[in-house]
Amino acid sequence: MSEKIEVGQIVDGKITRIKPFGAIVLLPDNSQGLVHISHVASSYVQDINDFINVDDEVKVKVLSIDPETNKISLSMKEAAPRSGPTEGYYGKPTRAADSNSTFEEKFKEWQKISNERHAGLNKRNKRR
DSSP states (O other): OOOOOOTTOEEEEEEEEEETTEEEEEOTTSOEEEEEGGGSOSSOOSOGGGTOOTTOEEEEEEEEEETTTTEEEEESTTTSOSOOOSBOTTSOBOSSOOTTSOHHHHHHHHHHHHHHHHHHHHHHHHHO
């Protein structure tokens, strides 16, 4: 393909591999780039598999291109729309409250998640 990928450009890509530290994305010019786990979503990503799957079609922003090594750094979160419902940009539900929620609703959701995590930790510690 004759399309040249440039820094700052937002392009469509396809997830080809997923690693614990990020995802490899096939770009329109048949080059590949890395979306680091910190650039998958605007929220904290503990497990990248909760947000993306192999063969997912995604929009990515080109952050940098190293001409010496041909490494391309990409970001899904910078290519994503800034507002939306509780469902993630790539169609997977997230537990975060939507942007129209009040502080109290967001705090209750955070408290619920925190209590669930705490209960899980206590359960594991009791088994030891």
